[in-house]
Amino acid sequence: MRILVADDHDLVRETIAAYLNGTEIEEVQTVATLDEALQVVEETGSFDLVLLDYNMPGMNGLDGLTRMQAANAGRPVAILSGSATREIADAALKAGAQGFIPKTLSARSLLSAARFMAAGETYVPLEFLQQQPADKGGPLTRRELEVLRGICEGKANKEIARDLDLQEVTVKLHVKTLSRKLEARNRTHAAMIARDRGLA
Structure with a gap:
């Protein structure tokens, strides 16, 4: 397995590379910018997995x-980030990223995630997906409003997921967050509150 790690922080880049130097990973290359990453792929051919830092130059x-x-001939490319939000992770996955890797991931988890993504599976840590905004009753995100509209139209999670091009589990998490923010007991109650407040 060949992996390319692109990150502009030397320490982060080298740490991730060290984590990934396992028995079945023959080669781990590291670069500091997107342009360097594109150049390496052009010169040496596509990689089994490319990890790109969300905030690096380029x-x-x-x-x-x-x-x-x-550039990588459609083979897996994932996003690395130390600070990105759930919304950015969702957007990355929607744009076709093979996964979303927080830089806080342990060595063992990172190695498992790399294997998983190189095999064509999508990876996002469950605890990241379950992140909830700290403020109860805070403003609804654009995505939450879209899910809420689906609920108000009487659609099931599966239908909402299909309409919004999301995973069903992501819709379930949005419903959970919505219910907490709206202080709703269930979906029907959430729809009633939404209509009362003119949200959907």
């Missing part, structure tokens, strides 16, 4: 992900 949000996906 990334320009998720544009860098799209550029690397094309």
Whole structure:
């Protein structure tokens, strides 16, 4: 397995590379910018997995992900981040990222995630997916409002997921967050509150 790690922080880059130097991983290359990453792929061929730091030079949000996906011949490309939000993770996955890796992941988890993604599976840590905004009753995100509209239209999670091009488990998490923010007992109650407040 060949892996390319692109991150502009020397220590982070070298630590991740050290984590990944396992028995079945023949090669781990590291670079500091998106341009360097694209150049390495062009010179040495596609990698089984490319890990891109979300905030490094040249990334320009998720544009860098799209550029690397094309350069890496459609093979797995994942996003690394130390500070990104759930919304950014969702957007990355929607844009075709193979996974979303917080830099706080342990060595063992990172190695498992790399194997998983190289095999074509999508990886996001469960605890990251379960992150909830700290403020109860806080403002609803754009995605939460879209899910809420689906609930108000009487759609099941599966239908909402299909409409919004999301995983069903992601919709379930949005419903849970919505219910807490709206202080709703269930979906029907959430829909009633939404209509009363003119949210959907």
